[in-house]
Amino acid sequence: MANHAQQNLLHAYLDDELDLVRSMELEDHLAECGDCAHEVASYRALHETMQAANLRYEAPADFRSRLEGELHKEATPEIQPVVVRRVIPWWSWAAVAACLLLTAAAFLVNLSDRGEKRLMAEVVSDHVRSLMAGHITDVVSTDQHTVKPWFTGRLDFSPQVRDLSADGIELVGGRLEYLDGHNAAAIVYQKRKHVINVFTWPSAGGDEEPSVSAQQGFNLLAWREGGMYYCAVSDLNRQELTEFVGMLRK
């Protein structure tokens, strides 16, 4: 093939990737060399056949919607600093353990029932799973009038969602927690880069003032009000978390 055009050049010519001079040289050659002209015609035919074959696969609609969901989950945790996000599984265990302790303390009398204890443990594991999966919110909105109605029809109670933007607290969204046929709500707020989770579910018993606790640098406030149990967890300092709960209960 010494006298024939290089194969690479033929393809570059067909793909319009040759500069003008080399392109003209090649055309001169094709005018004289039947073999190379034949080769070019054959590859043109191949190209046309491929274009006619409609080779493109389009992303199916169900794939697109699934991907949207995955990206959504991916998008939510980024409201937190990267460091916090990485630490979440570890923190969450501490937070959850502390929360469970508080819950147990608050319900010490009522919780004599083993079934209810098991239910609480289930709440915890449900919550931890959601955090570990990076699944912080089901509904993302800074608008309480979006977040609160979102729970309607999903829960048999209406969780409290407050607009505290005037106080520097941003509403991030909400999340459902499922446990043994019972539902709970998690309302997610943010102060600066600190995420605050407020867990709430209906609970029998009289009102109780918030009790503070700390677990490995994590602060928790738990209280009972109007037949609902609340537990706020954050890496905010104790004073700020207490102020936050104060605003929430105003």
Place this chain on the structure above:
Amino acid sequence: MANSTPSAERIARFEAIVVPHLDAAYNLARWMTRNASDGEDVAQEAMLRAFRFFDGFRGDDGRVWLLTIVRNTYLTWVRRQIPQQNSAEFDERLHTDIETAFTPESDLLRKATGEQVRRAIGNLPAEYREVILMREIEQMSYKEIAAITQSPLGTVMSRLSRGRSMLRQLIAGERRAEVKVHG
């Protein structure tokens, strides 16, 4: 860096720069893995990676950037597959005479069905299949293909040349086999 960009703004940028190339990403993943379900897995993984690393994206060509990620995701995926699946994809010995074989007539190639073309592309080794797809379906320039495959321009040129030569033989082989059966 992630913290300095508000979440909503970042998502909007991602939607404007990367999401429009979802079809290209899916198409490449689908062709490289050679089946719909693995194609979806690879495309999804690539999109999630793209989203995670989006802050590191400094260029202006979202398609080249995304397809580079798809290709890397595919390479990771293919390494996890059972070895036989990879080695069985192309028997070099059967095709050593490609360069010296007679040139298939243009008519023969033009009459090939879409099905035959698709099967022939599917039978190409991955390194040839990917450059053919980027060129023929995405109409990418040699420079873009070189960027995505992280190889020199010369390698792109020779792979395209050799890949098309193989493809031509594979399609011609199919057509001839068909003529034998029916004729």
